Amino acid sequence: MIGLSFLLIAPFAQYSFYEIKNKNQYYYYYNLGISNVMLWTSTFVIGLINLLILMMI
Amino acid sequence: MSKLHIDSVTKSYNNKIILSDIFVSCEKGGIKGLIGRNGSGKSTLLKIVFGTEKPESKFIRIGNKVIKNISDGRNLINYLPQNNFLPNNISIKSLINLFLEKENRKIVLENENVKPLLNKKNQDLSGGERRIIEILLIIHSNAKFILLDEPFNGVSPVVKDYIIEYIKK
Numbered sequence: 001m002i003g004l005s006f007l008l009i010a011p012f013a014q015y016s017f018y019e020i021k022n023k024n025q026y027y028y029y030y031n032l033g034i035s036n037v038m039l040w041t042s043t044f045v046i047g048l049i050n051l052l053i054l055m056m057i
Numbered sequence: 058m059s060k061l062h063i064d065s066v067t068k069s070y071n072n073k074i075i076l077s078d079i080f081v082s083c084e085k086g087g088i089k090g091l092i093g094r095n096g097s098g099k100s101t102l103l104k105i106v107f108g109t110e111k112p113e114s115k116f117i118r119i120g121n122k123v124i125k126n127i128s129d130g131r132n133l134i135n136y137l138p139q140n141n142f143l144p145n146n147i148s149i150k151s152l153i154n155l156f157l158e159k160e161n162r163k164i165v166l167e168n169e170n171v172k173p174l175l176n177k178k179n180q181d182l183s184g185g186e187r188r189i190i191e192i193l194l195i196i197h198s199n200a201k202f203i204l205l206d207e208p209f210n211g212v213s214p215v216v217k218d219y220i221i222e223y224i225k226k
Contacts, residue, residue: 027142030109031198032156033131 006050014043059085061134061202064116066105068098076102076112085201088224100139103204107136119201135200139207141187143179149190150175161197168193170219184211192220 018026018039029039066079075098083089091099104110106117108127117124124130143152153165153175165171170189174182182190188211195203208224209217 022145024138024140024142025144027109027136027138028144028152028156030107030127031135031142031195031200033128035108035127038128 004051006054007044007047010043010047010050011040014040059120059201061085062116062118063106064118065114066102066112066116067114068101068105068110068112076105083202100206103136103206107134107204109136130200132199132201134202134204135195135198136204137191137195137206137208139210141179141184141191143187143191145180146178148176148178149182152179153190153194156194157197158199161199165193165197170216185213185216188212189216189220192223196223 026036026039030036061081061083063079063081066076067074068076079102081089091102093099101110105112105115106124108124108130119130119133122129122133124134143149149171150166153162153171157165166175170186171193174186174190179187188208192205192208195205205224208220212220
């Protein structure tokens with residue numbers, strides 16, 4: 001259950017912090033060649049890794 | 058030789074054509090300026106070239122490489138947006154270290170305007186201080202071409218002159 005909440009918390013945190021509040025800060029990552037799709041994918045992957053780790057504990 | 062080639066850029070909002078068949082080219086090391094009224098599409102054109110705005114049509118090429126999205130333009134094209142883009146809650150020193158290659162870091166870290174700000178965070182800086190750091194980051198990045206959207210936004214006349222000289226260098 002805690003692991004599943006991580007899978008939701010990470011995208012929610014990114015959405016509220018970057019998409020709503022600080023959208024311009026994406027340009028820091030864009031200038032490093034990291035696209036929006038890559039950033040969202042990494043957020044989901046990190047959430048998934050947390051889920052798997054907590055499932056194994 | 059590297060050349061930025063922008064061709065056939067067309068963009069419209071709500072059936073109103075903002076950009077129609079724009080053609081611009083620039084040699085590496087050259088400086089081109091865009092002049093126009095508010096709302097004429099200058100920033101939109103720069104965003105289309107960088108890849109963050111979707112146009113109806115565009116053709117962007119640097120040297121022999123066609124740029125279709127942000128990832129294609131990595132190390133080729135960088136963009137300074139109108140407003141502050143540095144992430145909060147990270148020290149300026151860390152932001153510089155993360156953004157720049159090892160060989161370019163030293164120049165920025167030892168810059169007279171940056172040195173006193175290294176241990177501060179983005180949210181603790183004034184608009185002018187932020188702008189100068191952003192410009193130095195973009196200029197010293199590995200990109201062959203840089204797009205500066207209103208680089209003098211919120212800077213004092215003294216800093217403005219400094220930035221102009223820095224860009225020319």
